[in-house]
Amino acid sequence: xxxxxxxxxxxxxxxxxxxxxxxxxxxxxILDRVLALDVMLLIISAALCLxxxxxxxxxxxxxxxxxxxxxxxGSVTVSRFVSDQRNA
Amino acid sequence: xEIFLDVLVAVLLILGCLMSLIAGIGLLTFPDMLTRMHAATxxxxxxxxxxxxxxxxxxxxxxxxxxxVLAWGMQLLTAPVSAHMxxxxxxxxxxxxxxxxxxxxxxxxxxxxxxTPPTGTTPVSKTGSPDEQD
Numbered sequence: 533x534x535x536x537x538x539x540x541x542x543x544x545x546x547x548x549x550x551x552x553x554x555x556x557x558x559x560x561x562i563l564d565r566v567l568a569l570d571v572m573l574l575i576i577s578a579a580l581c582l583x584x585x586x587x588x589x590x591x592x593x594x595x596x597x598x599x600x601x602x603x604x605x606g607s608v609t610v611s612r613f614v615s616d617q618r619n620a
Numbered sequence: 621x622e623i624f625l626d627v628l629v630a631v632l633l634i635l636g637c638l639m640s641l642i643a644g645i646g647l648l649t650f651p652d653m654l655t656r657m658h659a660a661t662x663x664x665x666x667x668x669x670x671x672x673x674x675x676x677x678x679x680x681x682x683x684x685x686x687x688x689v690l691a692w693g694m695q696l697l698t699a700p701v702s703a704h705m706x707x708x709x710x711x712x713x714x715x716x717x718x719x720x721x722x723x724x725x726x727x728x729x730x731x732x733x734x735x736t737p738p739t740g741t742t743p744v745s746k747t748g749s750p751d752e753q754d
Contacts, residue, residue: 533626533630534626534629534630537629537630537633537634538633540634540637541633541634541636541637542637544634544637544638544640544641545637545640545641547641547644548637548640548641548642548643548644548645548663549640549644550644551641551644551645551647551648552643552644552647554648555647555648555656560715561653561710561715562715563653563706563709563710563715564653564656564715566706567647567653567656567657567660567706568647568660570660570702571640571643571644571647571660571663574640574643574663574664574667574668575640575644575663577668578636578637578640578663578667578668578671581671581672581674581675582633582637582671584675584679585629585633585674585675585678588678588679590679590684593684593687593688593691594687596691597687597690597691597694600691600694600695600698601694601698603698603702604694604698604699604701604702607702607705607706608701608702608705611702611705611706611708611709611710612705612709614709614713614715
């Protein structure tokens, strides 16, 4: 039963990732792209959790924690950079 | 009991991944940046909560719970800050479509501080002036 659940979850995560990539490609401003890449990182973390469920191990827990921090630092840095650039 | 827990794990994982799909669809179809920010916060808190709960229940161990709580708490703390920064810089740089807003309470303050209608220049904020409100 769990195989079917993993397949359904993987397909949903893949569709979400494709939607994020389309938004990154055609987003009108850089902030849209930052937002879409943030969601992309969350989808990658969710996929890591899904892989841990599939193979029943806990090796990727620290990667999930690191991905949470990485997304925060990236989006804050880029949005700070944008506001300084336009206001100068 | 085992069957019940497995069904619970399946429901939690599917709902958590559905949040990511919803965020992707929202990012793709919503018309402007502020509404897309609304869609992007769906997997950050609720989606991660569901997926982490499913993972912890599936592994049947309390040892992973502190790490998962750390990751989820970090999301909970950092999601408002990054959303605030993105919204702030979008407002200041005209990336956010302001004509679609129903009410814009910040423009009042920005006009008052600048003395002029906002034109994208730096609003010089006076720190520690509580008598700014009228």
